[in-house]
Amino acid sequence: MDYSNLQKAEATPEAASMIETFRAIGYNLETAIADIIDNSISAKAKNIYVNRIWRGDKSIITIKDDGLGMTSEEIIQAMRPGAQNPLSERSETDLGRFGLGLKTASFSQCRKLSVLSKRQESSAAFWTWDLDYVAYSKKWELLHWIPEGFINDLDSQKSGTLVIWTDLDRIIPPCTEPTNENIKHKFSLSMDKVKKHLAMTFHRFIEDKSIKIFWCGHEIEAWNPFCIDELKTQPQPTENINSGITMKGFVLPHKNNFSTEQAYKRAEGYNGWIALQGFYVYRGKRLLLGGDWLGLFRKEEAYKLARIQIDIPNNLDSDWQIDIKKSKAYPPSIYREQLESYAKSVRKLAIEVYRHRGKIIAQRAGQSFQPLWREKKKDNKWSFIINREHLMIQNLKKLAKEKPEQAIETLLKFLEETIPTKSIYINEAQGEEHQATPLTNMDVNVIKQTLALMYKNELIIGKNQEQAKAYLKTIEPFNNYEELIDNL
Ligand SMILES: Nc1ncnc2c1ncn2[C@@H]1O[C@H](COP(=O)(O)OP(=O)(O)OP(=O)(O)O)[C@@H](O)[C@H]1O
Ligand SMILES: [Mg+2]
Incomplete structure (x- = not known):
């Protein structure tokens, strides 16, 4: 297209509204801090310090690293939204993509973002984005300002960067006094969540000792979702997908x-067992999202021991639709079938862990193990039946001759307490065969006899025929046999 002869009109983004829009990208405190740490890792930091200072609505969050640092000009460039083109190629270890994270992550949580940074052999420099000033000046202008008390923070380091968030209006409401214990407690809980999120997101960096993350002075321990140190974890073969993408499943051990x-409690993580099943997608060594079946399956109790690692290189970002927050990824449709079939095999093994345990318990009890409930398969349908040979049933039959009430009550109690819900659940979740329709295994003569007896008793106590029949139709399971009732 030839642009030279066309009339033009300038349509520069309006600074104040544009920058407010950045706030709405949908980060939470955890994903925002993780995005700042990405930058530290890309800048080859070895130590990263996350800190919070509680001062009511003047509280502060800082993230400091000992990476390569930036000169004053480089800070200005880094502070520019869209500092880099998302299409440009990045080194394998660069966790960035959009040239936005520093700004969008910060503004999602605070109104003032200050960066103090120092390159080796040079002095520290600083710049601040202040949203209130942008709103007032309507200009894309940084301020040469830094919150009090931080200017010498990098003096003891050869190089590094300090990111300071003040005016944390998204986390701490304006006019909060430092004495407000309620909000202080909430702030503290949110920061605890951050700690756990970082332990998971960067666990591979922490494990291979390429970085240390300190949270309020304490070194964060890695949280590995796959429990690779547990002897009974069953790692599955690695499968290559394509273009350097691999997946590897892990079936975690049974609680016992x-x-x-x-170790079991730790494996549960902060979201609980059910939430943590599924795929864990890593870009480089950095976890993008964990505990997600990527729309292929639902999360269910029966599959809670299945976790699958997927590794994708950073040059496939656009194929996997990596988002600005680095907390989402969608597999390209061409891979979905392969992901699904691999996941199915891992899920099946995860369910077997429970079946296997059932068998072990039976074996331990010896050959004569007597289950009260037996699984019955007929015409590809399953149902659970009571084992009539069970010693207790035999004994209750004898008791019934002398004390029928007590015998029936005991039987009912045992049935209530032993319904095989777990096995039913697993059968249901596997969904390969269906449950037999209730009452299809029932002898009609038994139903007729029972109905006749109950009908007679209702007439004896004074109901007329119509009333007695209407009453029987309200009683489970006879409500399914209206015709038999009408013929009484
Ligand atoms: N801690 C840091 N140390 C050194 N340089 C940094 C640091 N943080 C940011 N930068 C520089 O600022 C640039 C912009 O960072 P920003 O997070 O906004 O975008 P990005 O990391 O390039 O991409 P993405 O939007 O995917 O995060 C980075 O590319 C990097 O050059
Ligand atoms: Mg970044």
């Missing part, structure tokens, strides 16, 4: 097979 109860 974890080395310690503490």
Whole structure:
């Protein structure tokens, strides 16, 4: 297209509204801080310090690293929205993509973003984005300002960067006094969540000792979703998908097979077992999203021991639709079938962990193990029946001759307490065969006899025929046999 002869009109983004829009990208505190740490890792930091200072609505969050740092000009460039083109190629270890994270992550949580940075052999420099000033001046202008008390923060380091968030209006409401214990507690809980999120998001960096993250002075321990140190974890073969993408499944041990109860609790993470099943997608070594079946399956109790690692290189960002927050990824449709079939095999093994346990318990009890409920398969349908040979049933039959009420009550109690819900659940979740329709295994003569007896008793107590029949139709399971009732 030839642009030279066309009339033009300038349509520069309006600074104040544009920058407010950045706030609405949808980060939470965890994903925002993780995005800042991405930058530290890309800048080859070895130590990263996340800190918070509680001062009511003047509270502060800081993220400091000992990476390469920036000169004053480089800070200005870094502060520019869209500092880099998302299409340009990045080094393998660069966790960035859009040239936005520093700004969007920060503005999602605060109104003032200050950056103090220092390159080796040069002095520290600083610049601040202040949303109130942008709103007032309507200009894309940084301020040469830094919150009090931080200007010398990098003096003891050769190089590094300090990101300071003040005016944390999204986390702490304006006019909050430092004495407000309620909000202080909430702030503290949010920061605890951050700690756990970082332990998971960067666990591979922490494990291979390429970085250390300190949270309020304490070193964060890695949280590995796959429990690779547990002897009874079953790692599955790695499968290559394409273009350097791989996946590897892990079936975690049954609760009783974890080395310690503490290890089991830890594996549960902060979201709980059910939430943490599914795929874990890594870009480089950085976890983008964890515990997600990527729309292929629902999360269910029965599959809670299945976790699958997917590794994608950073040059496939656009194929996987990586978002600005680095907390989403969608597999390209051409891979979905392969992901689904691999996941199915891992999920199946995860369910087997429960079946296997059932068998072990039976074996331990010896050959003569007597289950009260037996699974019955007929015409590809399953149902659970009571084992009539069970010793207790035999004994209750004898008791019924002398004390029928007590015998029936005991039987009912045992049935209530032993309904095999777990096995039913697993059968239901596997969904390969269906449950037999209730009452299809029932002898009609037994139903007729029972109905006749109950009908007679209702007439004896004074109901007329119509009333007695209407009453029987309200009683489960006879409500399914209206015709038999009408013929009484
Ligand atoms: N801690 C840091 N140390 C050194 N340089 C940094 C640091 N943080 C940011 N930068 C520089 O600022 C630039 C912009 O950062 P920003 O997070 O906004 O975008 P990005 O990391 O390039 O991409 P993305 O939007 O995907 O995060 C980075 O590319 C980097 O050059
Ligand atoms: Mg970034």
